[in-house]
Amino acid sequence: MSNEREIYEPSPESSTGSWAENWEALRDHAAHDLEGYWAERASELVWSKPWDRVIDDSNKPFFKWFVGGETNIVTNAVDRHITGPRKNKLALLWRSEDNRETRTFSYFSLNREVVKMANILKAMGVQKGDRVTIYLPRIPEVVFAMLACAKLGAVHSVVFAGFSADALSSRIDDSESKLVITADGSWINGNVFPLKDIVDDAVRFSPTVENVIVVRRTGSEVHMDNTRDHWYHDLESLPIARGACETVQLDSEHPLYILYTSGSTGKPKAILHTHGGYMVGTYTTLKHTFDIREEDRFWCTADAGWVTGHSYVVYGPLLTGATTFMYEGGPTYPHPDRWWELIEHYGITTFYTAPTAIRSLMRFGDAWVNRHDLSSLRLLGSVGEPINPAAWEWFYDVVGGGKAPIMDTWWQTETGMFQITGVPAMPQKPGSAGMPVFGQDAEIVDEHGHPVPDGTEGFLTLKNPWPAMARTLYKDDQRFIDTYWSTYPGRYMTGDSAKRDEDGYFWIIGRTDDVIKVSGHRLGTAEVEAATNSHRAVSESAAIGIPHEVKGNAIHSYVVLNQGYSGDRDLIEELRAHIAQHLSPIAKPDDIEFVDKLPKTRSGKIMRRVLRARALGQDEGDLSTLDE
Numbered sequence: 188m189s190n191e192r193e194i195y196e197p198s199p200e201s202s203t204g205s206w207a208e209n210w211e212a213l214r215d216h217a218a219h220d221l222e223g224y225w226a227e228r229a230s231e232l233v234w235s236k237p238w239d240r241v242i243d244d245s246n247k248p249f250f251k252w253f254v255g256g257e258t259n260i261v262t263n264a265v266d267r268h269i270t271g272p273r274k275n276k277l278a279l280l281w282r283s284e285d286n287r288e289t290r291t292f293s294y295f296s297l298n299r300e301v302v303k304m305a306n307i308l309k310a311m312g313v314q315k316g317d318r319v320t321i322y323l324p325r326i327p328e329v330v331f332a333m334l335a336c337a338k339l340g341a342v343h344s345v346v347f348a349g350f351s352a353d354a355l356s357s358r359i360d361d362s363e364s365k366l367v368i369t370a371d372g373s374w375i376n377g378n379v380f381p382l383k384d385i386v387d388d389a390v391r392f393s394p395t396v397e398n399v400i401v402v403r404r405t406g407s408e409v410h411m412d413n414t415r416d417h418w419y420h421d422l423e424s425l426p427i428a429r430g431a432c433e434t435v436q437l438d439s440e441h442p443l444y445i446l447y448t449s450g451s452t453g454k455p456k457a458i459l460h461t462h463g464g465y466m467v468g469t470y471t472t473l474k475h476t477f478d479i480r481e482e483d484r485f486w487c488t489a490d491a492g493w494v495t496g497h498s499y500v501v502y503g504p505l506l507t508g509a510t511t512f513m514y515e516g517g518p519t520y521p522h523p524d525r526w527w528e529l530i531e532h533y534g535i536t537t538f539y540t541a542p543t544a545i546r547s548l549m550r551f552g553d554a555w556v557n558r559h560d561l562s563s564l565r566l567l568g569s570v571g572e573p574i575n576p577a578a579w580e581w582f583y584d585v586v587g588g589g590k591a592p593i594m595d596t597w598w599q600t601e602t603g604m605f606q607i608t609g610v611p612a613m614p615q616k617p618g619s620a621g622m623p624v625f626g627q628d629a630e631i632v633d634e635h636g637h638p639v640p641d642g643t644e645g646f647l648t649l650k651n652p653w654p655a656m657a658r659t660l661y662k663d664d665q666r667f668i669d670t671y672w673s674t675y676p677g678r679y680m681t682g683d684s685a686k687r688d689e690d691g692y693f694w695i696i697g698r699t700d701d702v703i704k705v706s707g708h709r710l711g712t713a714e715v716e717a718a719t720n721s722h723r724a725v726s727e728s729a730a731i732g733i734p735h736e737v738k739g740n741a742i743h744s745y746v747v748l749n750q751g752y753s754g755d756r757d758l759i760e761e762l763r764a765h766i767a768q769h770l771s772p773i774a775k776p777d778d779i780e781f782v783d784k785l786p787k788t789r790s791g792k793i794m795r796r797v798l799r800a801r802a803l804g805q806d807e808g809d810l811s812t813l814d815e
């Protein structure tokens with residue numbers, strides 16, 4: 188952790204005239220009048236029917252926001268811009284991985300694409316409330332698909348296009364999706380990842396999927412089932428795709444999307460977000476923290492398959508009327524200056540990425556950055572895991588040229604919007620995420636829920652409701668209560684440990700549950716274990732996260748083999764491939780160690796704490812609950 192006293196004062200260029208320049212006044216206003224503060228923010232947006240109440244907390248923890256109001260997030264993200272001066276402004280700017288193709292969409296043409304896709308979905312019988320699974324790479328169609336669903340009041344479930352058929356199939360079945368939207372394949376470092384083949388496997392036994400729409404991207408050969416599969420380019424030219432399409436006005440609390448994320452059991456949780464509150468929350472936080480200006484070109488490198496992509500590639504930037512940039516590829520292919528080249532070429536002003544990416548690029552040295560003119564950068568951002576001081580400083584000095592403040596934003600799939608962050612006018616402390624967003628009150632507590640003194644590590648909790656908060660876990664209200672609201676009644680439990688310093692800055696330390704952040708991706712140990720255990724050679728296994736210089740954490744697995752199998756190098760490689768295939772390549776353990784048995788409590792729970800201590804060569808602590 189960095190020196191808590193080290194402070195970077197805001198530069199006048201980045202703070203003067205910024206939306207949250209008077210951040211202390213905004214904070215005080217929200218602290219004294221939470222409802223008034225959020226009502227003011229919401230009234231910056233368009234509602235077809237005004238709300239009667241800002242917050243309804245009569246059935247906690249199932250809070251409702253902007254009760255009685257009607258809108259649609261698309262009314263504000265697209266429709267309102269095309270009737271005003273932003274009609275011809277760039278909404279979406281896209282670059283291909285081979286760096287040869289640019290696609291640009293003004294707000295006007297973005298609307299045309301969304302209307303077209305919505306008309307097609309409607310013709311396929313997609314109605315208000317229906318679920319649609321989107322399994323697409325970073326191409327403009329992922330944005331059209333999300334917005335088209337929202338426009339009709341359908342609920343999208345975007346699955347990261349790196350998940351395997353098993354993971355995709357369980358998400359399709361759990362959400363009971365009628366329709367899947369995918370592509371023939373995606374480009375990953377010059378190779379084709381066979382998305383359509385994975386969908387074929389995933390929907391083979393699906394009881395609910397009626398249609399699959401396939402976007403042509405790689406041109407690779409795929410099997411098309413003519414009773415179920417449709418090329419998007421064929422549908423686009425049909426009469427059903429033409430004509431206007433109304434943006435359905437919805438109750439504020441109407442579901443916008445579900446997004447599966449990992450928890451401490453093997454079954455991923457489907458986080459549910461709604462139109463009204465999520466819209467106000469992502470709009471406000473992006474505007475305040477990244478200080479969106481008309482001339483900005485905002486680049487968030489996240490994939491639309493994760494919450495960061497939902498909130499800050501798609502919805503937040505479009506709600507603020509910004510230009511959002513999307514790049515199909517990754518940071519180091521074909522050379523480690525691809526990102527810097529893009530920033531220079533497109534004049535990106537605001538660049539929001541993850542510490543793992545910064546650390547991986549930093550290893551290649553400054554020269555790759557220095558050969559590009561990055562003077563357009565005004566603000567930088569970080570998300571997904573704590574940023575270590577060395578990476579912070581490199582990002583600040585080398586990438587930002589010492590003039591672009593770094594917004595370290597702490598939040599979660601569940602929170603929908605930033606919860607702890609800075610704003611450009613706030614002094615920064617490298618390694619600290621800053622302070623709670625206006626209207627939030629975060630507190631660090633001990634295991635009994637008592638606040639701990641400043642400087643002491645404890646569990647991070649949130650005390651106030653916020654508009655973009657998850658409303659529930661889809662089809663599982665009880666698990667929502669149990670997971671987040673039962674440990675410390677009346678407070679939201681984040682699952683993170685943190686400390687607060689005497690100036691009120693929060694320092695996030697890491698997860699306290701069985702969630703591992705690998706390269707910023709959230710994985711559950713139970714999911715990794717389930718994928719491992721499905722291999723015929725494996726009797727049981729335990730996965731733990733251990734610190735890794737670039738990835739933040741790496742997965743280390745302990746495996747007990749069935750009789751007749753020997754743990755050799757080949758089997759390790761086979762298991763890694765098996766996990767990649769049955770869960771995702773991001774879940775591949777760095778190390779697999781074969782053991783005779785796993786340390787367990789008398790009730791049979793794996794003691795990961797003991798394994799972690801052993802892996803790190805640390806004291807194993809209290810072993811009195813160990814079975815043997």
Ligand code: PRX
Pocket residue numbers: 448494495569570571572573574595596597598599600601620681682683695697698704707708709
């Ligand atoms: O542990 C925290 C870490 O990421 C977790 C949430 O993961 P996910 O739902 O995948 O959302 C990631 C992007 C919003 C948190 O519980 N985390 C997120 N942002 C930060 C962070 N840890 C430290 N600093 C951050 N800025």
